[in-house]
Amino acid sequence: MMTVGIIGLGLIGGSLAKAYKQSGQARVLGYDLDTSTKEFAKMSGVLDDYLTRDALSACDLIFIAIRPRAVVKFIRDHADDFGSHPIIIDCGGTKRAICDAIFPIANKHGFLFIGGHPMAGSHHSGFKYSRADLFVNASMVLVPQSHDDIQLLETVKALLSPVGFGRYTVTTAEDHDRMIAFTSQLAHVVSNAYIQSPTAGSHKGFSAGSYQDLTRVAWLDADMWTELFLENGDYLNAELDTIISCLTRFRCAIANEDAEELRSMLNYGKHRKEEVDG
16 A cells, blocks of 8 residues: 655645545545644544654655645755655646756755646635545646656556546646646636626626636635746746737727628637637
8 A cells, every 4th residue: 555645735635635545545644734724634534644754755655735836945845854765746836946946956865756737626725625536537747857767657657546637748847837828827817807897796697607617717816826827927928918919809800890800700719619629
């Protein structure tokens, strides 16, 4: 039976803990800065025990499910405690800042670190909203220092198998951050901006699926997303420039009553949806 350590028992870390515990294939150790969260996780049977400094080196796999800057600090503070046995994976929403800082530390201290990003979540946060099936059939993005170590990747996939991921995407930190600016961060900005319309206060009775879909991720952790947006500002701003340009074209077509331009843009958007998603 493997031993899995989890630092951070919020939505992501808590869900990982529940998935491994439910699988029956792992002994789960956990740590959270919030004492009540940590104690509740153990009392409810999700944790077998607390993850102490001395227990880090005994783990087969360690997840660090906290904010990116905190990930780097935790690794620096515990670099001498990991030993060479565990494989360490973070769950941060950006990868360049984390991987650039941690790969050299891992090389110096002799432990294995892989950047990670489980592609599932919720607009709710905290251990109370975590669930064992959160990652079932979801994609897990892996950012190893070397893409040539096939055996390491197979070992990582085997260690992750109890979680139920449906797909593994192996990439670089650069490509991860470029893609995530579009698939996640831009969506959060647009959703948050959309709900700030003065009209939003009167939506009840006039809204249905489109409103719900577009506003779901406006409910967010402002501190966390501020950190993520600023760390990935170059790629996110490039995506914002693109969507602002497109929205400006829509506005001009409508203001000018240019039905041909408007129809052309709408048809192109529909075509792109079919093209990229089938």
